[in-house]
Amino acid sequence: MEFLLQSILNGILAGCIYALFAMGLTLIYGVLNFVNFAHGELIMWGAYFLYLLMEKPIGLPLFLAFIPALFFTMILGLGTDRFIFKPLRQANRLTLLIASLGLSFLLRNGAQFFWGAEIRTYGFEIKRGMRFWGVSITSNQVAIIIASVICIALLYLLFYKSRLGKSMRAVSDSLELARVVGINSRRTIQFTWVIASILAGLGGILLALDTNLQPGMGLINLVKAFAATLLGGVGNLWGALLGGIVIGLAENLGVLVISPGYKDAIAFGIMVLMLLVKPSVLFRNQE
Amino acid sequence: MDLFLHLCIMILIYIIFALSLNLEVGYTGLFNFGHVAFFGIGAYASALLTLHHVPFELSLLIALAMAGSWGFLLSLPSLRLRGDYFGIATLGFGEIIRMIFQNEVWLTKGPMGLPGISKPILFSYRFATLPQYFLLALGFAIITFLILRIILRSPFGRVLRAIREDEVATEALGKNVFRFRIKSFVIGSFFAGLAGTLWGHYITFISPGDFTLLETILVLLIIVLGGKGTEWGPVIGAVLLIFFQESLRFLRLPAEYTRYLAPLQQMIFGGLLVLLMIFRPEGIIKEKGKVENVRSETGQ
Amino acid sequence: MLEVKRVNKSFGGIRAVSDCTLGTKGYRITGLIGPNGSGKTTLFNLITGFLSLDKGEISFKGERINGYLPHHVAECGMVRTFQLARIFPKMTVLENMLLAPSHQTGERLWSLWLKRNRIREEERKNLVKALALINTVGLFHLRDQFAANLSYGQQKLLELARILMAEPEMILLDEPTAGINPSLIRKMMELILKMRDSGKVFFIIEHNMDVVIELCDWVFVLDNGEKIAEGKPKEIQNDPRVIEAYLGV
Numbered sequence: 001m002e003f004l005l006q007s008i009l010n011g012i013l014a015g016c017i018y019a020l021f022a023m024g025l026t027l028i029y030g031v032l033n034f035v036n037f038a039h040g041e042l043i044m045w046g047a048y049f050l051y052l053l054m055e056k057p058i059g060l061p062l063f064l065a066f067i068p069a070l071f072f073t074m075i076l077g078l079g080t081d082r083f084i085f086k087p088l089r090q091a092n093r094l095t096l097l098i099a100s101l102g103l104s105f106l107l108r109n110g111a112q113f114f115w116g117a118e119i120r121t122y123g124f125e126i127k128r129g130m131r132f133w134g135v136s137i138t139s140n141q142v143a144i145i146i147a148s149v150i151c152i153a154l155l156y157l158l159f160y161k162s163r164l165g166k167s168m169r170a171v172s173d174s175l176e177l178a179r180v181v182g183i184n185s186r187r188t189i190q191f192t193w194v195i196a197s198i199l200a201g202l203g204g205i206l207l208a209l210d211t212n213l214q215p216g217m218g219l220i221n222l223v224k225a226f227a228a229t230l231l232g233g234v235g236n237l238w239g240a241l242l243g244g245i246v247i248g249l250a251e252n253l254g255v256l257v258i259s260p261g262y263k264d265a266i267a268f269g270i271m272v273l274m275l276l277v278k279p280s281v282l283f284r285n286q287e
Numbered sequence: 288m289d290l291f292l293h294l295c296i297m298i299l300i301y302i303i304f305a306l307s308l309n310l311e312v313g314y315t316g317l318f319n320f321g322h323v324a325f326f327g328i329g330a331y332a333s334a335l336l337t338l339h340h341v342p343f344e345l346s347l348l349i350a351l352a353m354a355g356s357w358g359f360l361l362s363l364p365s366l367r368l369r370g371d372y373f374g375i376a377t378l379g380f381g382e383i384i385r386m387i388f389q390n391e392v393w394l395t396k397g398p399m400g401l402p403g404i405s406k407p408i409l410f411s412y413r414f415a416t417l418p419q420y421f422l423l424a425l426g427f428a429i430i431t432f433l434i435l436r437i438i439l440r441s442p443f444g445r446v447l448r449a450i451r452e453d454e455v456a457t458e459a460l461g462k463n464v465f466r467f468r469i470k471s472f473v474i475g476s477f478f479a480g481l482a483g484t485l486w487g488h489y490i491t492f493i494s495p496g497d498f499t500l501l502e503t504i505l506v507l508l509i510i511v512l513g514g515k516g517t518e519w520g521p522v523i524g525a526v527l528l529i530f531f532q533e534s535l536r537f538l539r540l541p542a543e544y545t546r547y548l549a550p551l552q553q554m555i556f557g558g559l560l561v562l563l564m565i566f567r568p569e570g571i572i573k574e575k576g577k578v579e580n581v582r583s584e585t586g587q
Numbered sequence: 588m589l590e591v592k593r594v595n596k597s598f599g600g601i602r603a604v605s606d607c608t609l610g611t612k613g614y615r616i617t618g619l620i621g622p623n624g625s626g627k628t629t630l631f632n633l634i635t636g637f638l639s640l641d642k643g644e645i646s647f648k649g650e651r652i653n654g655y656l657p658h659h660v661a662e663c664g665m666v667r668t669f670q671l672a673r674i675f676p677k678m679t680v681l682e683n684m685l686l687a688p689s690h691q692t693g694e695r696l697w698s699l700w701l702k703r704n705r706i707r708e709e710e711r712k713n714l715v716k717a718l719a720l721i722n723t724v725g726l727f728h729l730r731d732q733f734a735a736n737l738s739y740g741q742q743k744l745l746e747l748a749r750i751l752m753a754e755p756e757m758i759l760l761d762e763p764t765a766g767i768n769p770s771l772i773r774k775m776m777e778l779i780l781k782m783r784d785s786g787k788v789f790f791i792i793e794h795n796m797d798v799v800i801e802l803c804d805w806v807f808v809l810d811n812g813e814k815i816a817e818g819k820p821k822e823i824q825n826d827p828r829v830i831e832a833y834l835g836v
Binding site: 034035037084087088091093094095096097098099101102103104105106107108109110112113116219220222223226230259261262264265268271272 | 312316318320364365370371372374375376378379380382383386389390500501504507508511546547549550551553554556557558559560561563564565568
């Protein structure tokens with residue numbers, strides 16, 4: 001029973017992180033109308049930027065390093081939009097997707113070039129967790145949950161209570177119409193990237209704090225983020241949150257029944273299941 | 288001479304692999320980003336069968352059938368999806384297949400891989416030496432090219448291109464778009480399996496690490512560089528890129544630098560893909576009818 | 588030939604088509620008019636299978652076709668055009684035409700190997716027919732041009748010619764004269780009349796009242812998803828309800 005509760009807790013923990021991933025992905029999708037295959041690499045680079053700042057020769061402590069790490073991730077995200085996605089705004093869908101796939105590959109191997117393929121960690125000692133009702137939770141993990149909740153609350157305020165959020169929703173609805181109405185879509189798009197990158201970077205850092213870092217972590221988390229996005233409805237921020245939690249729970253409860261080697265495949269399995277059961281949401285464009 | 292033959296064999300194998308993906312991506316407009324899965328299924332199926340002393344002729348047929356059937360199974364649920372979603376679904380599938388290769392140790396020996404795959408014996412003729420394998424690969428490449436060419440130039444191929452251009456209009460003309468897509472996907476998977484089989488028997492040792500996203504990126508790059516949706520595009524792309532890739536392998540570098548070589552090469556591939564898409568998405572051989580300012584596809 | 592019985596379709600909370608009943612009866616050219624947003628194209632999409640209906644029945648030649656996929660509807664003999672002409676841009680005019688005939692042997696995979704002669708023969712026949720049709724609409728000199736290079740009016744003509752190639756029994760036209768110049772409109776009307784005389788039945792959405800009056804034997808009027816009137820074109824033109832619908836809120 002304790003085991004079950006622990007799994008549920010771990011599931012929620014992972015779920016919060018996945019929610020951050022999914023929200024970032026769905027934001028880009030909502031405003032720019034394409035799935036950014038390189039989103040996983042923003043996640044990964046966020047984690048590595050922190051690593052870079054915390055390791056010698058820079059050696060900053062965590063609480064000082066994480067803001068610059070997020071800042072760098074944001075620059076990376078904005079950069080990819082400015083140099084790659086902006087020139088391709090009018091290109092056809094396949095071109096855009098291939099470009100983002102190529103970018104993802106470039107970024108992934110870039111990380112491997114600098115840091116090698118080995119698994120790394122931030123070097124914190126494994127702390128003993130605090131025990132509540134038979135489940136253990138470390139202070140790191142508490143931080144993860146708190147950070148996620150704060151993020152989500154801020155996002156809510158931004159999206160629904162601010163002018164910028166309104167612009168973002170307008171642009172996502174119709175880019176041209178938004179322009180006509182006078183909404184500065186360029187600014188809005190840039191801001192979307194800022195938020196999406198920060199979400200990705202933060203998620204990556206939290207994930208790496210809880211587990212580890214390796215250059216390949218982008219791809220599999222992209223698939224999970226995407227599965228969460230699908231679950232909650234593409235372009236739907238709250239759906240992404242919910243979807244993330246569901247995936248996290250499913251993974252951690254799932255390994256109680258199936259082989260741990262397939263843990264990462266659970267998200268994919270959920271996605272396939274969804275497609276088989278409720279495909280109407282995603283049908284090819286009907287007139 | 289040996290190096291030259293090796294290059295040719297690799298190029299021929301990738302020509303088959305690229306032609307198969309070109310059918311799906313270039314002609315039918317399917318965003319298949321998990322094509323490596325069928326390459327791997329072909330390789331593993333044939334390897335496992337021949338290691339258990341099943342004659343090559345039979346192993347080959349079974350491997351092809353498996354690649355095609357898995358193509359069919361994957362396409363059934365996922366072809367209902369819109370382009371981007373289909374892309375992610377296939378990407379995910381590619382990863383899942385790799386995980387299966389890795390985890391099902393009882394079948395595939397997992398990360399340890401399958402060594403000692405025998406050279407193929409086709410109708411009592413053993414293709415063991417380099418020149419012999421070259422002929423084998425050449426033969427299959429030519430057959431693949433011709434078969435696909437017949438398909439692409441036929442009314443069937445015409446419907447595929449129409450689907451790529453405008454699936455709504457195609458459907459309104461009475462064509463069952465879904466069925467055509469499935470068929471295209473299965474044929475593509477079938478020939479990917481062929482490429483995989485040839486590859487496995489050539490290098491005689493395969494492991495899950497051979498079937499990753501790198502392969503998909505490479506073959507995508509081949510077809511977009513050479514010119515997707517053209518008959519010879521994949522051929523040119525394969526010649527250029529495989530030449531580049533294999534030559535790097537033979538670069539003599541001091542030991543400290545070798546670990547940088549692979550990621551660097553892959554960064555080049557990724558970067559090349561991005562640059563191509565921005566500056567010359569048509570590739571080397573332009574498709575006929577590319578009008579310069581065709582409006583981007585509406586509503587997909 | 589075509590019967591629509593009490594058809595309903597809603598999107599979210601909005602009723603796009605509301606309890607609509609109409610039929611082509613025996614008329615050869617039937618018109619569908621109404622202000623923008625009245626549900627005409629939605630109705631077309633429902634009839635041709637591009638949208639699924641919430642309630643009601645649609646039958647064609649006595650056969651119930653609700654729930655049929657679009658390609659199936661087309662195979663039954665009912666073909667349509669679209670509001671914005673949908674031709675295949677990167678294919679030639681000729682290729683566009685050659686796609687139209689249904690049940691082509693060359694479209695079946697196995698036949699590619701086993702029935703090569705039959706395919707060759709069919710292609711030849713289709714080619715002859717396609718060239719004749721292209722000639723009729725005056726596009727012969729453009730037959731090898733990519734459809735994307737045609738003017739909009741020419742693309743609409745191509746769409747029409749392509750439909751003829753499919754030899755349908757009933758043709759649904761969605762605003763065939765929208766966006767083209769008067770001389771082309773005339774040409775198109777002549778074409779439609781010629782096709783009618785050779786036995787084709789039409790159901791046409793139109794905004795241009797002159798065209799409606801000249802072509803249609805019977806007209807249905809939609810407003811806000813409901814059928815508000817039907818009758819001969821001249822009567823409809825003077826019907827106060829119809830006038831109000833077009834001028835009103």
